[in-house]
Amino acid sequence: MKFQLVFPKWRKLEGQTTFNLPPHGAVVFGATIPKDFEVEFIDENLEEMRYDDNVDFVGISMLLTTQVKRGWAIADEYRKRGKKVIFGGISTMLHAEETMLHADAVFLGEAEGHMEQVFNDFRKGELKKVYNFMNDLPPIEIVGPARRELYKRDLYYHKGVQMVDTFHASRGCKYSCYPCAVSYLGGRHFRPRPVHKVVEELATIDNNRLFIVDNSLAQDTEWEKELFKAMIPFKKKWCSHTIEDKPEVLDLAAQAGAWYVYQAVFDTSDYIKQRVKRYHDYGIGVEGTILLGLDDQTEDDIKRLVDFLLEIDLDLAEFTVLAPFPHTKAYVDLVKQNRIFNHNWDDYNAGQVVYHPKHMSAEKLQEMYQYAWDTFYKDETQEEKMFKLLKQVVSREIEDGTFKKRRQDLSKISFGQAVKPKNA
Amino acid sequence: MENKYQDQVYNFKGLWDLPSICGLKIVKKPAKTIVIATDLYDQNPGTSITEWNTKLAMELCNNFKLNPKEIIFIEHTPHKDTKLEFNRETFFQVNFTLDNDKFINPDWNQLTKEEVDNLISE
Numbered sequence: 032m033k034f035q036l037v038f039p040k041w042r043k044l045e046g047q048t049t050f051n052l053p054p055h056g057a058v059v060f061g062a063t064i065p066k067d068f069e070v071e072f073i074d075e076n077l078e079e080m081r082y083d084d085n086v087d088f089v090g091i092s093m094l095l096t097t098q099v100k101r102g103w104a105i106a107d108e109y110r111k112r113g114k115k116v117i118f119g120g121i122s123t124m125l126h127a128e129e130t131m132l133h134a135d136a137v138f139l140g141e142a143e144g145h146m147e148q149v150f151n152d153f154r155k156g157e158l159k160k161v162y163n164f165m166n167d168l169p170p171i172e173i174v175g176p177a178r179r180e181l182y183k184r185d186l187y188y189h190k191g192v193q194m195v196d197t198f199h200a201s202r203g204c205k206y207s208c209y210p211c212a213v214s215y216l217g218g219r220h221f222r223p224r225p226v227h228k229v230v231e232e233l234a235t236i237d238n239n240r241l242f243i244v245d246n247s248l249a250q251d252t253e254w255e256k257e258l259f260k261a262m263i264p265f266k267k268k269w270c271s272h273t274i275e276d277k278p279e280v281l282d283l284a285a286q287a288g289a290w291y292v293y294q295a296v297f298d299t300s301d302y303i304k305q306r307v308k309r310y311h312d313y314g315i316g317v318e319g320t321i322l323l324g325l326d327d328q329t330e331d332d333i334k335r336l337v338d339f340l341l342e343i344d345l346d347l348a349e350f351t352v353l354a355p356f357p358h359t360k361a362y363v364d365l366v367k368q369n370r371i372f373n374h375n376w377d378d379y380n381a382g383q384v385v386y387h388p389k390h391m392s393a394e395k396l397q398e399m400y401q402y403a404w405d406t407f408y409k410d411e412t413q414e415e416k417m418f419k420l421l422k423q424v425v426s427r428e429i430e431d432g433t434f435k436k437r438r439q440d441l442s443k444i445s446f447g448q449a450v451k452p453k454n455a
Numbered sequence: 456m457e458n459k460y461q462d463q464v465y466n467f468k469g470l471w472d473l474p475s476i477c478g479l480k481i482v483k484k485p486a487k488t489i490v491i492a493t494d495l496y497d498q499n500p501g502t503s504i505t506e507w508n509t510k511l512a513m514e515l516c517n518n519f520k521l522n523p524k525e526i527i528f529i530e531h532t533p534h535k536d537t538k539l540e541f542n543r544e545t546f547f548q549v550n551f552t553l554d555n556d557k558f559i560n561p562d563w564n565q566l567t568k569e570e571v572d573n574l575i576s577e
Contacts, residue, residue: 127471139471165471207497209541218500326540358470360496360541363505367530367547367563389540 032154034068035086036061036181039093039101040075044382046404048413050189051076051446053182055197055244056120057092061178063142065150072181075105077447082108088153089114093122093130096356097380103133110135115158117149124165124216125357126376131160140164141202141217143173171202171222176232186447191437192421195270196238200229200258204246207360210322213246215358221250226261233265239433240290240424243271252280259283266433268424270318276306281313290424291316291346297325299339307343316420318347323403324396325353326389333399337406347416350403351381352396464495467511469502477504477511478531481519482575488521489574493531504530508549509558523553529571530563546571 038054054074064070068088073080089109093102099122106116110133118130119138130137136158138149145164152158179196187194201224203217248255248271255275260283262269268290274280292310296303296319310317319340323333340348355362355371356379365371365386372393373385382400384393391399408416428434443450462480469475478493492504492511504511508530516523528549535542546566551558566574 163471166473209539219497327538358503358506360503363494363503364532364541364545367505367545368565369563 032068032087033085034064034070034088034090035081035084036070036072036090036092037080037102037105038072038074038076039091039098039105041095041098041101042377042380044380046401047382048417050194051187052194052197052242053179053187054092054094055177055199056094058177058179058181059175059199060090060092060119060142061181062176063144063146065147068150070178070181072183074183074186075101077186078183080105080108082112086114088150089116091116091118091120091123093118093120093126095380096122096125096354096376097378098122099126099130099376101377103130106133115153117153117158121212121216125212127161134160136160136162138162138164140166141168141174143169145169168202168218168222171224172228174202174224175228176235179236185441185444188438188441189445190450191439191442191444193238193240193435193438195240195242196236197244198232198236198241198269199244200224200248201245201250201254205250206247209325210353210356210359210361211246212356212358223251223254223258226254226257229258230261233262233267236267239267239428239435241267241269243269245272247273249273249275249280252277255280256283259287262287266431268427268433270316276309281309281315285313285315288427289313289315291318291420293318293320293349295320295322296336296340296345296348297322299335304339304343307345311344316346316423318349319345321348321350321403323350323352323400324384324386324388328388329390330395330399333403337403340407346420347413348403348407350400350407352384352400353386354379354381355386465492465515467507467514469507473501475499475501475507478533479515481515481521487525487527489527489529490515490521491529491531491571493533496532497535508561509551512549512551512558513556523556523558527574529566529574531571544568 036057038057043049061070091102091106093099109116115135117136117138118134123130123137124139127137127139149162201222203220203222204213205219205221207214207219252275263286268288270291272293274284274292292315294317307317353361355365370387378385384397387393388396425434465477465479467475476495476499478495480491482489494504512528530547530549532545534544547563548566550562552560
């Protein structure tokens with residue numbers, strides 16, 4: 032039997048460099064599908080939908096809130112043709128009740144250990160409307176490895192350069208940050224994968240560059256150190272979210288191939304300045320993630336923050352505006368205060384203001400968001416700064432003998448599309 | 456209820472049956488009962504009181520034999536020890552429409568701490 036697994040497209044933010052990374056959740060889920068099902072993966076960001084393919088069962092994997100309406104439209108098309116559709120993934124859980132209106136089944140929770148039941152129900156024609164495993168998370172030991180062979184690999188190249196592979200070493204998070212829904216999705220428990228399982232999966236990845244997508248690796252020092260020690264022999268180069276700001280951790284991370292990390296920058300303190308410096312001291316780049324529009328921020332605060340980012344020599348900066356995703360504290364606070372004015376999930380892309388900020392109008396915050404991007408990248412574009420980071424990693428790869436030349440056959444192709452000549 | 460005032464951590468099943476907790480104080484007055492549900496964000500493994508308030512309020516009425524027409528339901532977010540605005544203490548009175556045996560259409564009205572204290576001590 033054939034299962035078509037779809038990752039819906041979404042509208043990309045204007046003016047930003049777009050890179051299409053191989054979606055992780057879909058292939059992690061793919062690994063749990065019973066072996067007697069042939070699986071075909073469609074990443075709609077890179078290829079056209081094929082509703083009329085001869086498939087028996089359809090899965091829609093949704094990661095982002097800004098993706099859900101497209102996911103629902105896709106499901107409606109398949110269901111018109113008599114196909115059964117199941118939804119899963121992070122934004123399915125965040126939007127479960129709405130998603131049920133477009134689904135034969137929704138799966139809530141983590142897939143490992145549960146898919147035999149779901150697919151058996153499908154075979155018997157007895158799919159349940161909801162598979163609720165929100166409170167029955169699988170043992171972390173049984174997770175992985177992801178089925179990366181489902182990717183159409185050539186689509187994830189930009190001018191012959193392969194994009195990073197996505198990878199995860201843990202689930203859950205012990206923190207409960209204001210704009211984040213992870214604690215709702217995975218409980219407030221950090222669940223690190225056993226390091227030997229991580230190593231086993233790393234060995235299967237034929238890509239020297241990785242994005243470790245974990246919420247935060249900085250949750251268990253001993254595990255983090257053990258993980259980095261185990262990664263050293265692979266000579267991979269990787270980026271990730273925050274790692275711990277401890278000399279022994281930073282040192283091991285650097286040895287393990289830390290390329291750059293995402294670091295939230297929320298104020299103009301010396302603490303942040305020193306933290307960025309320490310990463311740099313260990314040869315680790317820093318992409319600042321800057322959330323705009325919190326109730327503490329005025330227009331002047333945002334201007335000061337952008338000046339500060341330029342002073343502290345960040346390698347890259349990513350600006351977002353607060354998006355009140357369902358089941359976050361940000362969402363419930365703004366709902367109570369009746370401050371959300373836009374409920375169109377397409378616009379929940381963290382680049383569009385959907386609520387009334389406290390110290391400025393929504394229009395002004397939108398303007399300040401653009402100001403932040405424009406000012407930070409005024410003297411050197413995002414693409415130029417990215418190229419500098421890429422050059423650093425290429426030098427290291429050449430040093431340790433892992434550098435792979437760009438693929439000439441794809442040198443004029445970007446994510447499956449012919450690159451337009453600059454003057455065309 | 457045996458006690459006129461009650462302070463406790465209340466366990467409830469939230470969205471998708473998630474085990475959830477909140478702080479609870481019930482203050483019975485002759486004509487009204489003030490129910491203060493405290494959101495325990497960092498300790499709560501499940502659903503926030505704001506997302507479950509209609510069901511939670513009715514569940515409390517049933518479990519504590521309160522008249523749904525006579526409760527004043529207050530959502531309390533305690534102060535967290537940070538300088539961030541969103542971690543400050545807040546109180547919201549939630550007004551519901553009573554539709555048969557269900558609360559629907561929650562509508563929030565922010566109260567000051569003094570207003571809440573007055574309600575309790577009146």
